Amino acid sequence: MNSQSDTKYIHYLQYRGKFKGIPGWLLTTDHKKIGLLYLIAMITFFLVAMSLGFLMKLEMLKPSSTKGSTLMSAQTYNAVFTLHGVIMIFLFIIPGIPAVFGNFFLPIMLGARDVSFPKINLLSWYFYIAGAVIVLISLHTGGGPIDTGWTFYVPYSIRTTANVSLAVFGAFVLGFSSILTAINFITTIHHLRAPGMKWFKMPLFAWGLYATGWIQILATPVIGITLLLVILERTLGVGIFDPALGGDPLLYQHLFWIYSHPAVYIMILPAMGLVSEIIPTFTKKNIFGYSAIAVSSLAIAFVGYLVWGHHMFTSGISDTSRAIFSFLTFVVAIPSGVKVFNWVATMYKASIDPRTPFLFIMAFIVLFSIGGLTGLVLGALDTNIHVTDTYFVVAHFHYVMFGGMGTLFFGGLYYWFPKMFGKLFNEKIANTGLILFVTGFNVLYFTMFIMGYQGMPRRYYTYLAEFQTLQVISTIGSWIMISGILILLGNLVYALFRGRKAPDNPWGGTTLEWTIPSPPPVYNFEKIPVITKGPYERN
Ligand code: HEM
Numbered sequence: 001m002n003s004q005s006d007t008k009y010i011h012y013l014q015y016r017g018k019f020k021g022i023p024g025w026l027l028t029t030d031h032k033k034i035g036l037l038y039l040i041a042m043i044t045f046f047l048v049a050m051s052l053g054f055l056m057k058l059e060m061l062k063p064s065s066t067k068g069s070t071l072m073s074a075q076t077y078n079a080v081f082t083l084h085g086v087i088m089i090f091l092f093i094i095p096g097i098p099a100v101f102g103n104f105f106l107p108i109m110l111g112a113r114d115v116s117f118p119k120i121n122l123l124s125w126y127f128y129i130a131g132a133v134i135v136l137i138s139l140h141t142g143g144g145p146i147d148t149g150w151t152f153y154v155p156y157s158i159r160t161t162a163n164v165s166l167a168v169f170g171a172f173v174l175g176f177s178s179i180l181t182a183i184n185f186i187t188t189i190h191h192l193r194a195p196g197m198k199w200f201k202m203p204l205f206a207w208g209l210y211a212t213g214w215i216q217i218l219a220t221p222v223i224g225i226t227l228l229l230v231i232l233e234r235t236l237g238v239g240i241f242d243p244a245l246g247g248d249p250l251l252y253q254h255l256f257w258i259y260s261h262p263a264v265y266i267m268i269l270p271a272m273g274l275v276s277e278i279i280p281t282f283t284k285k286n287i288f289g290y291s292a293i294a295v296s297s298l299a300i301a302f303v304g305y306l307v308w309g310h311h312m313f314t315s316g317i318s319d320t321s322r323a324i325f326s327f328l329t330f331v332v333a334i335p336s337g338v339k340v341f342n343w344v345a346t347m348y349k350a351s352i353d354p355r356t357p358f359l360f361i362m363a364f365i366v367l368f369s370i371g372g373l374t375g376l377v378l379g380a381l382d383t384n385i386h387v388t389d390t391y392f393v394v395a396h397f398h399y400v401m402f403g404g405m406g407t408l409f410f411g412g413l414y415y416w417f418p419k420m421f422g423k424l425f426n427e428k429i430a431n432t433g434l435i436l437f438v439t440g441f442n443v444l445y446f447t448m449f450i451m452g453y454q455g456m457p458r459r460y461y462t463y464l465a466e467f468q469t470l471q472v473i474s475t476i477g478s479w480i481m482i483s484g485i486l487i488l489l490g491n492l493v494y495a496l497f498r499g500r501k502a503p504d505n506p507w508g509g510t511t512l513e514w515t516i517p518s519p520p521p522v523y524n525f526e527k528i529p530v531i532t533k534g535p536y537e538r539n
């Protein structure tokens with residue numbers, strides 16, 4: 001470490017020389033450390049929101065109307081499901097895989113030493129924290145915790161005395177974190193790929209982040225402006241969404257879902273990219289249909305912009321638009337199907353090494369397929385009218401969002417843990433945790449499909465006695481699932497302190513992160529690699 005001109009040395013100075021200890025973290029511009037800062041914050045928020053989910057299910061053990069509320073009042077229940085949804089969506093699922101694994105691994109997988117704008121990358125984390133703190137403050141100020149549901153629908157969100165303005169302002173600030181991360185990833189992919197790494201030699205995880213980045217940049221401003229308009233309507237009564245002032249509440253729904261439906265692809269496309277990384281590693285085969293998978297990410301991102309109306313089939317939109325939105329919702333299933341088909345084709349006749357990260361893929365394919373197929377039930381006009389706003393919807397989005405991105409967030413953590421921390425974990429305990437998670441998940445949410453189909457509305461803190469058996473089974477499911485999650489997380493915390501040292505490539509992966517030490521040095525590569533073959537080619 002002596003030549004002044006060596007970029008490695010300069011990088012070392014840039015990232016290590018200056019700050020140590022806490023300042024070394026809070027002022028870091030090292031993409032790996034920023035990924036870890038997001039990881040710590042995100043796991044914390046997830047555990048808080050998970051506890052709220054646990055409490056909601058506890059409340060459902062008996063119908064409050066007959067024997068008095070179990071645990072909380074109706075008003076508190078409204079605030080709890082709102083906060084649960086807001087935290088899970090804006091602080092866990094949307095930043096999720098891009099902010100943690102995108103930050104830690106994208107530059108390494110492209111053969112770069114960092115993202116294009118390291119300081120802006122740190123700023124994105126501060127916007128994330130600032131947004132979270134503002135939401136937190138809103139719970140204890142003004143009219144108290146927001147109680148509108150995570151969708152902040154007007155006219156209720158204009159009328160309620162709860163502190164909606166500050167809470168949605170927090171969500172507005174969070175949007176900047178998303179946009180800045182996307183700008184960094186897109187410019188990094190365009191400009192910092194290693195020599196020889198042409199677009200179709202790039203790992204598929206990078207393609208997932210690329211498609212996601214464009215949605216983050218183009219859609220996030222829509223929700224940003226919409227939330228500012230809600231604040232404006234609450235403070236000045238301008239008459240944009242409030243029908244009493246000549247406003248249109250349906251306009252709010254259009255603007256909200258013009259962001260929030262594409263946002264589900266911000267959640268799932270990086271996760272799907274992760275699947276395309278893990279399957280070749282454990283099948284020891286090159287991925288089937290690389291280009292089709294890469295292009296299907298962009299296709300999903302594009303068509304995903306055109307289906308938002310399927311959230312409004314019963315809101316009074318025209319029959320023509322209902323038919324078009326329903327048709328397009330089915331079209332989105334095609335590029336998604338291309339991915340699932342190519343993943344299964346890669347596994348076909350492979351000698352699969354069923355290690356823990358691969359078992360997460362199996363769990364994902366089962367849970368996400370149930371979520372996807374029930375999405376078609378919701379996308380069909382006749383069945384939608386029957387199940388919209390019931391537990392069927394709640395079950396559906398937990399299967400796609402939690403069963404999809406959530407499972408792969410933990411799967412990604414197990415896949416890359418040895419590389420990130422240089423430690424190995426206990427696979428037996430991990431597999432036990434995963435089995436409990438998947439079993440509990442289905443007991444908890446599949447019963448909610450049945451209750452929803454039988455008419456159990458969502459967002460009610462009480463219910464008719466006939467639902468009690470299924471409610472109790474569903475609650476027990478949440479205990480099994482949550483114990484699985486705690487075992488999965490506890491196992492990694494233990495490995496962090498007591499795990500055996502990990503080799504550079506414990507799984508036999510072929511992408512660039514497996515060619516450098518575990519954990520990676522601050523400058524990533526001794527020498528920038530030259531790429532001559534596809535990411536999953538083995539010889
Ligand atoms: C970890 C354990 C979890 C449990 C036990 C849980 C439980 C629940 C329950 C019971 C509801 C329905 C409330 C009602 O309508 O009466 C709900 C709503 C919701 N959950 Fe979860 N959930 C969990 C994880 C997640 C995850 C990972 C996500 C991320 C996507 C999520 C997102 C949501 C959203 C967005 C709502 C709707 C809130 C609203 O109606 O405004 N949940 N959850």
Ligand SMILES: [Cu+2]
Pocket residue numbers: 260261264307308310311
């Ligand atoms: Cu949608």
